[in-house]
Amino acid sequence: MIKVGEHITLDFLGVKKNYPKSFYEKIIYKIAKAAKVEILNVSSHEFQPQGFTLVALLSESHFSFHTFPERGVISFDFFTCGKVHPKVALKILKKEIDHKRVVVKSFDRNSVSLYDDIYSTPGQKKYYVVNNVLETFTSKVGQFVEIMNLEEFGNALFIDHELQVAEKDEKIYSSTFFRSSYELSKKNNNVAIIGGGDGGVARECLDNNTNYIDWYELD
Known part of the structure; x- marks a missing residue:
């Protein structure tokens, strides 16, 4: 597995207050300090008649805010390859944002x-x-x-x-198919397999000294 960092998304629901631009510009530095990351650049935009978006470019990746005042939602995401997990932002934002509920999604950024x-x-x-x-x-x-x-x-x-x-249970799977029909007849020299594309049933037949296999498959 190749891991490059951790990512967290936070969606604050039931937000009634429309926080000003200065609120976000201040709070990002609190988060950066707690997470021990370096802010390289900040870009933001205020929408009319409402709404705000902010992205902070970090040495360790980024974090961002996007607000939906008409829905009472503030969305935040934080991706970092730093040593401190981005979940440190949750404690800070829960104190700073007046909300009813927060949806937290946290996951590794890796090859899995x-x-x-x-x-x-x-x-x-x-x-x-x-x-x-x-x-x-x-x-x-x-x-x-x-x-x-x-x-x-x-x-x-x-x-x-x-x-x-x-692979874990293939032997059980294939042998069950094989035994259920093999034990019905005493003459087991010739076998017809209909399907069985993975080859497991055919292997079971060969392991049990079947002389001839007629194998039918779609392709």
Whole structure:
């Protein structure tokens, strides 16, 4: 894994006060001092009839404010490669901004990505932690194929964004398919596999001394 820093976003909700430009210009230096970062340049703009945006360029990256007075929201984000976590800004801003609730999102900036589980629901999101994408391509019949290295499951095969098989439990998965049909017949010399594109079932057949495999696959 390659890590380059930490990032935090803060959305203050239920803000009724329209803070002046000077408020933000002052508070950024409090945050910079607490986070031990160096401000190189500051750019800001006041919108009409309302709203304000500010970006502070840092030696260690940036932080910014953007306000939505009509919605009662002040949004802040802070990305740094420094030694102090950007979450130090939360304590300062919670004291300075009169608000009802704050939404905090904190994450590392690194080479690890999150892959949506297609069986997530609007109220319950699930992800696979991806260490590396090994291969992606579209098959001859139009299936989108991805081979990825997952943090928990090792190398894994996805087809059309759905997990098919993973290194961690592939042996159990393939052997279950194999045994469920193999034990139905005493004559197991010849086998037909319909599908089975990952090859696990074919391997199980060969490991159990199958003489002949007739393998049918879409592509």
